[in-house]
Amino acid sequence: MVFIADKGKVMSVKQCLEYRLTEEQLPAQWYNFLLDLPKALPPVEDVHVPPSAEIMARIRPAELLRQNAPSEQWVDIPAPVRQRLLQVGRPTPLRRALALEAALQTRARIYIKREDTLVTGSFKVGTALAQAYYAREEGRDCLISETGAGQWGMSLALASQMFGLKCKIFMARCSMEQKRYREHYMRLLGTEVAPSPSRATAIGRRLLEQRPDHPGTMGTAISEAIEAALATPGSAYLSGSNVNHVHLHQTLLGQETRAQLALAGEQGPDQMIACVSGGSNLCGFMLPFLRDKKEGRTISFLGAESTAAPRLTQGTYEYCSSDPAGYTPRVLAYSMGPDFIPLPVHAGGLRQHNSSPLVSLLKKEGVLDAVAIEEHEAFEAGRLLLRTEGFLVAPESAHAMAAAIRAAARAREEDREPCIVVLGSGSGMLDLEGYRQVLL
Amino acid sequence: MVFIADKGKVMSVKQCLEYRLTEEQLPAQWYNFLLDLPKALPPVEDVHVPPSAEIMARIRPAELLRQNAPSEQWVDIPAPVRQRLLQVGRPTPLRRALALEAALQTRARIYIKREDTLVTGSFKVGTALAQAYYAREEGRDCLISETGAGQWGMSLALASQMFGLKCKIFMARCSMEQKRYREHYMRLLGTEVAPSPSRATAIGRRLLEQRPDHPGTMGTAISEAIEAALATPGSAYLSGSNVNHVHLHQTLLGQETRAQLALAGEQGPDQMIACVSGGSNLCGFMLPFLRDKKEGRTISFLGAESTAAPRLTQGTYEYCSSDPAGYTPRVLAYSMGPDFIPLPVHAGGLRQHNSSPLVSLLKKEGVLDAVAIEEHEAFEAGRLLLRTEGFLVAPESAHAMAAAIRAAARAREEDREPCIVVLGSGSGMLDLEGYRQVLL
Missing domain, CATH: 3.40.50.1100 (Rossmann fold)
Structure with a gap:
C-alpha cells in the first residue's frame, strides 16, 4: 500500500x-475529438482528375468516409468489432x-x-478490425492497403481473416527487406504482399524507371494500393493512419x-x-x-x-x-x-x-x-x-x-x-x- | 450471459x-507435487568421477538442490521473485x-x-526469475546454462538483468541458425551466447572432431554449460527443464x-x-x-x-x-x-x-x-x-x-x-x- x-x-x-x-471496461464508443478541436481542420485541395473525393467514394467504405467527420460526439463500436477487440487483447x-x-x-x-x-x-489492430468490419458490411470482399514497417499490414492481415476477406498489401521495399518476419506473418494469414515500388502498378513501374533501387516509402505504397484498388472490383482501399x-x-x-x-x-x-x-x-x-x-x-x-x-x-x-x-x-x-x-x-x-x-x-x-x-x-x-x-x-x-x-x-x-x-x-x-x- | x-x-x-x-491472485506458493505422486521417483545412477552429486553441489545454488525434493507441500515464493513475475506478465x-x-x-x-x-x-521466464534470485542470494554473479530453441535462454537473459547478474548461454547450433532473433534478444540483454558444440569447451571440441557439422542438441549444450560453470568461479549452473x-x-x-x-x-x-x-x-x-x-x-x-x-x-x-x-x-x-x-x-x-x-x-x-x-x-x-x-x-x-x-x-x-x-x-x-x- x-x-x-x-x-x-x-x-x-x-x-x-x-x-x-476488465473486458466489460472496454470502452463502448469511439470519441469524436473533432468537436473539441481549438480550430476546425483546414479544407483540402482536390486537384486530381478525376477528383480525389470521387476516387475515395469508389474505393473507401462509405461508413469510413462518414466517420472522417461524424456529427455525433460519441460513435458506437459495433458488437462484432468489440468482440474481436477483446480477442486481440484490448x-x-x-x-x-x-x-x-x-x-x-x-x-x-x-x-x-x-x-x-x-x-x-x-496498436494498429484496433482500427484494422473496425475497417475490415465496415468493408464486409458493405459487401467488399478484398482489402487493399499500404504499409511502412509492416505493423499496419500485419494488423489488416489478421483482421481480414477474422472477417473472412481477402487482403493485399504494398510494403515499402526497404522495410520489407529489414522486417521479413512481418512479411511471413502476413503471408501465413493468406495475405498477398508486394514490395513497393513494384512492377504490378503503373506508378510503381514509373518510380522504378526513375530510380531502380528506390527504397520505397509510405507514399509510394499508398499510390500503388490506390491504383490496385481502382483496378480490383469489389475491393476496399483502407488506410492505417493519417485520416480522421x-x-x-x-x-x-x-x-x-x-x-x-x-x-x-x-x-x-x-x-x-x-x-x-x-x-x-x-x-x-x-x-x-x-x-x-x-x-x-x-x-x-x-x-x-x-x-x-x-x-x-x-x-x-x-x-x-x-x-x-x-x-x-x-x-x-x-x-x-x-x-x-x-x-x-x-x-x-x-x-x-x-x-x-x-x-x-x-x-x-x-x-x-x-x-x-x-x-x-x-x-x-x-x-x-x-x-x-x-x-x-x-x-x-x-x-x-x-x-x-x-x-x-x-x-x-x-x-x-x-x-x-x-x-x-x-x-x-x-x-x-x-x-x-x-x-x- | x-x-x-x-x-x-x-x-x-x-x-x-x-x-x-488480478495481481493479488498470483499464487503465493509453488505446489510440491512429489508428495502426491502415485509412486516415488526411482533413484539415479551416479557413475561420474567425481560424482554428479558433487559436481552439482559445486555449481547449483543450494536452495535449488533442496527444492528438488522439498519436505513441505507448499514452497513460499520469495517477494522479489513474485514482484518480477508480475512484471513479466503473470x-x-x-x-x-x-x-x-x-x-x-x-x-x-x-x-x-x-x-x-x-x-x-x-513460460520459461517463471523459473528463470526464481533461479536467478536464489543464485544471487547465494552470492553467485554469473549464470551459465544451455538452451535448445532459445526460449529458456531468452528467459534467463532477462532474469539475469533483472537481478543484476552476468549470463552465458550455450545454444544448440541448428536452433541458433534457425532462430537468430532469439540470439539477438539475449545479446541485447548483455548475455554471451555460444553455438553448441563450440570450441570453448573440451567436450565441444571433441564433438566437433567427431562430426564437424554437428547440429548440436540440448545434450551437447548441457555438457558444455556444466564444463564452463566448473571453470568459472562464482558462477551458477542453471537448468530450464528436466529437474524437479x-x-x-x-x-x-x-x-x-x-x-x-x-x-x-x-x-x-x-x-x-x-x-x-x-x-x-x-x-x-x-x-x-x-x-x-x-x-x-x-x-x-x-x-x-x-x-x-x-x-x-x-x-x-x-x-x-x-x-x-x-x-x-x-x-x-x-x-x-x-x-x-x-x-x-x-x-x-x-x-x-x-x-x-x-x-x-x-x-x-x-x-x-x-x-x-x-x-x-x-x-x-x-x-x-x-x-x-x-x-x-x-x-x-x-x-x-x-x-x-x-x-x-x-x-x-x-x-x-x-x-x-x-x-x-x-x-x-x-x-x-x-x-x-x-x-x-
Missing part, C-alpha cells in the same frame, strides 16, 4: 505494476514503470500504455489510459508522449484528454519524430500530397516536400515525408510540441526499457521512450515530480534485427 | 473470451477458444492457457488454470494437453490437478511430443545420461539412446534424446498418455489457431494444439462435450521463419 497526497487529499491506493481493465495494460524510474533516479511517475501486448504487436476515421478508432487508447490513471489514484497526466508520423497513435492516445485541458488541467502533449523525417520540427506548413501519384487530396500539413525520401531507418513507421493535417493543426495551434530523436538514442532507450521493465518496444515507440527519458531528466533538474504517460505503441520483437544492427 | 448446467446445479456465469486473474490469461471451436464444429469446450503473452514469449525444482516453479501454470476454470464456471478439465520434452511445461500445468484425480475426477493427461524425438511413444524405459559428457547422473527415463541426434526440426524445444525421470514415471504409471506429432501437422494447427483465435504459438506449443484438434474431432465422432484445456506454452512470433519454411 502506498499513500499519495495530492491537492490536499490523502488517498489510499493499492500500488500495482500493471493497471488492467483493453491493454498500463504499466507503472517503477524499475525504469529507479534506473533514471527520477521522482517523476512514469506510466507506459502497453500496446505491445496486442497479438499483432501493435483512423484517429477516431484509436481513441480507445486514451479512454483506457484515462480509466487506468484513475485506478492508479492519479488526478491525470502532466505530460503525454507518443511517437508521431501520421499520428493515429498520438491522436488516439492524447485527444481524449482535450476536455481535461479545456476544463483547466495543464497537460503538455509531446510528439517524438525521427530525425530521418523531421517534419514537425524542420518541415514547412504547406499544402502537399501524401502520395507521388497524387490520388489523395493535397492537405495543409507539415512536410519535407514531395520529393523527400527519408533514410531507410528501422523505425519504418516514422518514414513519411509529411504529417497528417490533424497532427499538423495541433502543432500549429500550440496544442502539441515536437522533438526529433536520433535512431541511436531511440534504440538505447528501448534497450534500457527492456533491461528495467522487461519488455521490448518497437523502434517507433522507442522514440517516445527516449523523449520520456529526457523529460524525466529535466524533471530531476527542476526538482519536479510530474506524472508522465508514454505510449508504447508496439512490440519490438520483430525488430530485433534492427536493434542488433544499431546496438550490437 | 450463458447458463451452464452441470451436475444438477445451474450456474449463471458471464462468458468471457479471456479469464484473467498471471497469464486463459482463453476460451470459441472461434477455434466454431471452426472445428465441435461441442468440446476448448480453453488455452496463454503463456505466449509473457514478455519473453515463453524447475517443474516445481512451473506449478503456477496449473494453479492459475484451476482458478480460471472456476471463473469460467467449469467443474474442472476432462482432458489436459501439453507438448512434452523435459516436461516442465506439462508437469507445471497438469500436476496441480493430481489431487482432483485422487479425489475422483476423471482427467486424462496427454503429452504431445515430436516425431523427430518420439521418446514416450517409441523410446525405451532405461537408465540413460542426458549429456554426452556424462556430468548429469544417469536417470531412469524414456530414451532414444545416448547417440540419437534428432532431426533439426523447428520445434527445437522438443529435440532431446530422453525425457525427464518425472515425465517418464508418469507415463510408465499410466498417469500420462503420449502422442507423437509430425512437424507439418503441428504447424498447420498453429496456423489454424492464428486464423481463428488471432495469436501465434511456438512450434512446440503447436504440437499440443494439433493433439487438441485431434481430441476435438474424436469428441465430435463420439458425440461428447468434454472440457479440453491446452497449454500454449509460448509465442511463435520469433519462429515465423520456421512457419514460412514449412507452410509457405
Whole structure:
C-alpha cells in the first residue's frame, strides 16, 4: 500500500505494476475529438482528375468516409468489432514503470500504455478490425492497403481473416527487406504482399524507371494500393493512419489510459508522449484528454519524430500530397516536400515525408510540441526499457521512450515530480534485427 | 450471459473470451507435487568421477538442490521473485477458444492457457526469475546454462538483468541458425551466447572432431554449460527443464488454470494437453490437478511430443545420461539412446534424446498418455489457431494444439462435450521463419 497526497487529499491506493481493465471496461464508443478541436481542420485541395473525393467514394467504405467527420460526439463500436477487440487483447495494460524510474533516479511517475501486448504487436489492430468490419458490411470482399514497417499490414492481415476477406498489401521495399518476419506473418494469414515500388502498378513501374533501387516509402505504397484498388472490383482501399476515421478508432487508447490513471489514484497526466508520423497513435492516445485541458488541467502533449523525417520540427506548413501519384487530396500539413525520401531507418513507421493535417493543426495551434530523436538514442532507450521493465518496444515507440527519458531528466533538474504517460505503441520483437544492427 | 448446467446445479456465469486473474491472485506458493505422486521417483545412477552429486553441489545454488525434493507441500515464493513475475506478465490469461471451436464444429469446450503473452514469449521466464534470485542470494554473479530453441535462454537473459547478474548461454547450433532473433534478444540483454558444440569447451571440441557439422542438441549444450560453470568461479549452473525444482516453479501454470476454470464456471478439465520434452511445461500445468484425480475426477493427461524425438511413444524405459559428457547422473527415463541426434526440426524445444525421470514415471504409471506429432501437422494447427483465435504459438506449443484438434474431432465422432484445456506454452512470433519454411 502506498499513500499519495495530492491537492490536499490523502488517498489510499493499492500500488500495482500493471493497471488492467476488465473486458466489460472496454470502452463502448469511439470519441469524436473533432468537436473539441481549438480550430476546425483546414479544407483540402482536390486537384486530381478525376477528383480525389470521387476516387475515395469508389474505393473507401462509405461508413469510413462518414466517420472522417461524424456529427455525433460519441460513435458506437459495433458488437462484432468489440468482440474481436477483446480477442486481440484490448483493453491493454498500463504499466507503472517503477524499475525504469529507479534506473533514471527520477521522482517523476512514469506510466507506459502497453500496446505491445496486442497479438499483432501493435496498436494498429484496433482500427484494422473496425475497417475490415465496415468493408464486409458493405459487401467488399478484398482489402487493399499500404504499409511502412509492416505493423499496419500485419494488423489488416489478421483482421481480414477474422472477417473472412481477402487482403493485399504494398510494403515499402526497404522495410520489407529489414522486417521479413512481418512479411511471413502476413503471408501465413493468406495475405498477398508486394514490395513497393513494384512492377504490378503503373506508378510503381514509373518510380522504378526513375530510380531502380528506390527504397520505397509510405507514399509510394499508398499510390500503388490506390491504383490496385481502382483496378480490383469489389475491393476496399483502407488506410492505417493519417485520416480522421483512423484517429477516431484509436481513441480507445486514451479512454483506457484515462480509466487506468484513475485506478492508479492519479488526478491525470502532466505530460503525454507518443511517437508521431501520421499520428493515429498520438491522436488516439492524447485527444481524449482535450476536455481535461479545456476544463483547466495543464497537460503538455509531446510528439517524438525521427530525425530521418523531421517534419514537425524542420518541415514547412504547406499544402502537399501524401502520395507521388497524387490520388489523395493535397492537405495543409507539415512536410519535407514531395520529393523527400527519408533514410531507410528501422523505425519504418516514422518514414513519411509529411504529417497528417490533424497532427499538423495541433502543432500549429500550440496544442502539441515536437522533438526529433536520433535512431541511436531511440534504440538505447528501448534497450534500457527492456533491461528495467522487461519488455521490448518497437523502434517507433522507442522514440517516445527516449523523449520520456529526457523529460524525466529535466524533471530531476527542476526538482519536479510530474506524472508522465508514454505510449508504447508496439512490440519490438520483430525488430530485433534492427536493434542488433544499431546496438550490437 | 450463458447458463451452464452441470451436475444438477445451474450456474449463471458471464462468458468471457479471456479469464484473467488480478495481481493479488498470483499464487503465493509453488505446489510440491512429489508428495502426491502415485509412486516415488526411482533413484539415479551416479557413475561420474567425481560424482554428479558433487559436481552439482559445486555449481547449483543450494536452495535449488533442496527444492528438488522439498519436505513441505507448499514452497513460499520469495517477494522479489513474485514482484518480477508480475512484471513479466503473470498471471497469464486463459482463453476460451470459441472461434477455434466454431471452426472445428465441435461441442468440446476448448480453453488455452496463454503463456505466449509473457514478455519473453515463453513460460520459461517463471523459473528463470526464481533461479536467478536464489543464485544471487547465494552470492553467485554469473549464470551459465544451455538452451535448445532459445526460449529458456531468452528467459534467463532477462532474469539475469533483472537481478543484476552476468549470463552465458550455450545454444544448440541448428536452433541458433534457425532462430537468430532469439540470439539477438539475449545479446541485447548483455548475455554471451555460444553455438553448441563450440570450441570453448573440451567436450565441444571433441564433438566437433567427431562430426564437424554437428547440429548440436540440448545434450551437447548441457555438457558444455556444466564444463564452463566448473571453470568459472562464482558462477551458477542453471537448468530450464528436466529437474524437479524447475517443474516445481512451473506449478503456477496449473494453479492459475484451476482458478480460471472456476471463473469460467467449469467443474474442472476432462482432458489436459501439453507438448512434452523435459516436461516442465506439462508437469507445471497438469500436476496441480493430481489431487482432483485422487479425489475422483476423471482427467486424462496427454503429452504431445515430436516425431523427430518420439521418446514416450517409441523410446525405451532405461537408465540413460542426458549429456554426452556424462556430468548429469544417469536417470531412469524414456530414451532414444545416448547417440540419437534428432532431426533439426523447428520445434527445437522438443529435440532431446530422453525425457525427464518425472515425465517418464508418469507415463510408465499410466498417469500420462503420449502422442507423437509430425512437424507439418503441428504447424498447420498453429496456423489454424492464428486464423481463428488471432495469436501465434511456438512450434512446440503447436504440437499440443494439433493433439487438441485431434481430441476435438474424436469428441465430435463420439458425440461428447468434454472440457479440453491446452497449454500454449509460448509465442511463435520469433519462429515465423520456421512457419514460412514449412507452410509457405
